Amino acid sequence: MTAPASPPSPSAAPQGPTLATQLRHTAACVLAVEQGRSLSEALPALPPSLRPGVQALTFHALRQLGTARALVAQLVSRKPAPPVQALLCSAVALLLDAGDDGQAPRYPAHTVVNQAVEAARQDRRSERQAPFVNACLRRFLRERETLMAAVAHDPVARWNHPLWWIERLQRDHPDNWQAILEANNQPGPMVLRVNRRRTDRARYQQALQAVGLASTPVGSDGLVLDAPQPVDRLPGFAQGDCSVQDAAAQMAAELLLDGRHWGPSDRVLDACAAPGGKTAHLLEHAELNLLALDVDPRRCERITDTLARLGLQAQVRAADAGQPAQWWDGQQFDAILLDAPCTASGIVRRHPDVRWLRRASDVDALVAIQRQLLAALWPLLKPGGRLLYATCSVFRAEGAEQARAFLVHHTDAREAPSPGHLLPGLAAPPGQFNDNGSRGHDGFFYARFDKAGP
Structure with missing residues (x-):
């Protein structure tokens, strides 16, 4: 039995995109949404090497956008230009302790601030506002508790949904509206549908276990993975043994x-x-x-x-x-x-x-x-x-x-x-x-x- 290979040293590890680069593209995606464009249009336009990190950051920013907008409004006397506003919201969202199941990357606060400033410098639309971005984010860190209290009673900031949406859920589901909104702010699990023409669920669950993937049965053909995975890690995916589909x-x-x-x-x-x-x-x-x-x-x-x-x-x-x-x-x-x-x-x-x-x-x-x-x-x-x-x-x-x-x-x-x-x-x-x-x-x-x- 051979010993497991040693992990590569940090110096040998490939260098991925910097947080500043990812934040710059995240702000562009948030701005696209604020201008009425879907992420299904914005994300595919990114280089493949950037897409996973930027998607994670963008999803996190959009799950916190109501809070971030309210906080940015407290930090500025006049609403900044849309690219700067989107960058500030993206950075503030990352500074918030969202607890969204660990799916969004976490960075030390000083790293977020420094990299957001660098992201502003990288973008010709906001490069002159880099000192302004720095001042806003550092003020947020200094006055966080006061600022959070100031937006605490704003329902859009509390639930991170438009007000009309919140009010409709309150009417439609008076007993469950809060649970629905809370669920919406968490990432959904990855659920597989086993192709019963090729295998059965029990055998496929064993195939997942053999490659170290734990799962739980759901419905008639489904398996909920303990953690999301790239489809190329799923046994037999290319051959049609399973599909990704919500329960x-x-x-x-x-x-x-x-x-x-x-x-x-x-x-x-x-x-x-x-x-x-x-x-x-x-x-x-x-x-x-x-x-x-x-x-x-x-x-x-x-x-x-x-x-x-x-x-x-x-x-x-x-x-x-x-x-x-x-x-x-x-x-x-x-x-x-x-x-x-x-x-x-x-x-x-x-x-x-x-x-x-x-x-x-x-x-x-x-x-x-x-x-x-x-x-x-x-x-x-x-x-x-x-x-x-x-x-x-x-x-x-x-x-x-x-x-x-x-x-x-x-x-x-x-x-x-x-x-x-x-x-x-x-x-x-x-x-x-x-x-x-x-x-x-x-x-x-x-x-x-x-x-x-x-």
Whole structure:
């Protein structure tokens, strides 16, 4: 048995990007979000060597942005230029003792200040403000306790969500709104879905153990990893043994297909399918004649890639599900999955930019789109068929209220048992939808409508 290799000496270790460089790009990402751009656009533009560190810092900054904005407002007499404001917020967020599960890097306070000043010098838009950045951050360190007390009663600073979002959650979930907001400010766990066509969960869990990765079962096919990992560390990932998918999203296939035998003659529509996780899970459960739609051709390529890695087949088409005249062949479906466009208010812990990008008016606009999709797709369902309506939202307007309105206007629809609203940070409802007591799922809503028979 050979002895383990000695770790390389510090002098031999490769030098990564400095904190100043990472902070400069973090501030640019925070500024992009404040200007209305998604991180899914901003982060891929970074060099690969910078992306992991900058993503971690940016996620941390956005989880603390309400507090950081309030503190920066206390530190300045006049709001600085947007690049300087974004840098100050990013640095202040890093100086806060957030306790967000250790996912954001931690540095000594003097290092953060010095590197933030250097980041200002590196950016031509803020280089002349480097002394101002230094003065603000050093004042924060001197007066931290007083400054924190000054913003303590600001709900946006306390909960790090827009005020309209907080107030809507207070109305929608009066008993759980605080738990939802607290969960949103923590990173979500990494959850795997085992491909039951290639292996089973027990064997795959053993394969994970063999490479030193601990996990806990969740749902029917899921495993929650004790710590997030790069996918290239997952045994058999490239060969399709597993996928990364949250526990709440994994409920869709079972809710749609449960209770009957399915085969290649059954026509199933996944109406808003990209990136293809739920499409694949349906096909892992059963051989189906499945059509996967998405309005964006580029996102359709992701569905195709997902299916190819998992060894699954479906017809993938770029089309607007809400306009059946453009794509439907006139043959009704046995089952339809409508994972409708929504505010994404249930997946904020994985996408911390969402809370700052959304506006209160977006809710009504998305509710109207959901209503139109439901109305357009219901006639495409066979008598005796089933439609599963899903959103990754915790807002009742996109969930329970939408389902109630649908039932009022479609007298041939019957609501089957389904979990309704799943809330992040809270266990799933007891009974058949219990996910082994896991508190690891995202926020979601499910309602299944069965169509009256002939």
